[in-house]
Amino acid sequence: MEGGKRGTILITNDDGIDAPGLRALVQSLVSTNLFNVQVCAPDSEKSAVSHSITWLHPIAVKQVNIDGTTAFAVSGTPADCASLGVSKALFPTVPDLVVSGINKGSNCGYHIVYSGTVAGAREAFFNDIPSISISYDWYGIFAICFWYGILLDLS
Numbered sequence: 001m002e003g004g005k006r007g008t009i010l011i012t013n014d015d016g017i018d019a020p021g022l023r024a025l026v027q028s029l030v031s032t033n034l035f036n037v038q039v040c041a042p043d044s045e046k047s048a049v050s051h052s053i054t055w056l057h058p059i060a061v062k063q064v065n066i067d068g069t070t071a072f073a074v075s076g077t078p079a080d081c082a083s084l085g086v087s088k089a090l091f092p093t094v095p096d097l098v099v100s101g102i103n104k105g106s107n108c109g110y111h112i113v114y115s116g117t118v119a120g121a122r123e124a125f126f127n128d129i130p131s132i133s134i135s136y137d138w139y140g141i142f143a144i145c146f147w148y149g150i151l152l153d154l155s
Contacts, residue, residue: 008036010085010095010124013103014049014116017041017064017073021102025134029099030068038095039064039071040085042078042116047105049077051119061090078120086127098124101134108135 009029013022022041029037043062053076060075061084072090074081082098084090100120107115121131 006034006036007096008038008091008093010038010040010082010091010098010129011069012039012041012078012081012085012098012100012120014042014046014078014100014120015104016045017043017071019104021104021134021136023066025099025102026066026069036093037069038085038091039066039069040074040081040090041071042081043073043075046077046116047103048114049116049119050114051079051122052077053079053083059084078116079123082120082123082131083127086124086129095124095129098129098131099134100124100131103133103135104137106135106137107133108137 011022011026013019015021026037026039029035059080062073064071064073070091074084086094088094098121100117103117107118112118117135118133121133124131
């Protein structure tokens, strides 16, 4: 970031706030001491919900203690979490980047249609925030799949 300002990264996922992949990602980013890390993730497993949003009932939000971050568990979907996380409703600033994951399971190929993890990154992208989703799976070899959204200013 310019002028020594630390960038802000918002972390979300679809496996839930207590998922090992999310916690490992957060711990890695916090340990660098290079970023302000914010977390807004579902309060429970929300895999394969695609890009659904909560429409007919209120969303509950609870602050959670994750060292080195400001973190919230949300009763909604990953898309809800990303939308709340970039809206300034929970955090004082809009993040510079949204990272969704690390998801346990493949989000390659047609799986991106169903993936809540990809939807979290996509929702941030729809809100003009650069984003990436990270997933892993194990099939005898280690495979990592990424989805990323980058906005180009062609003016």
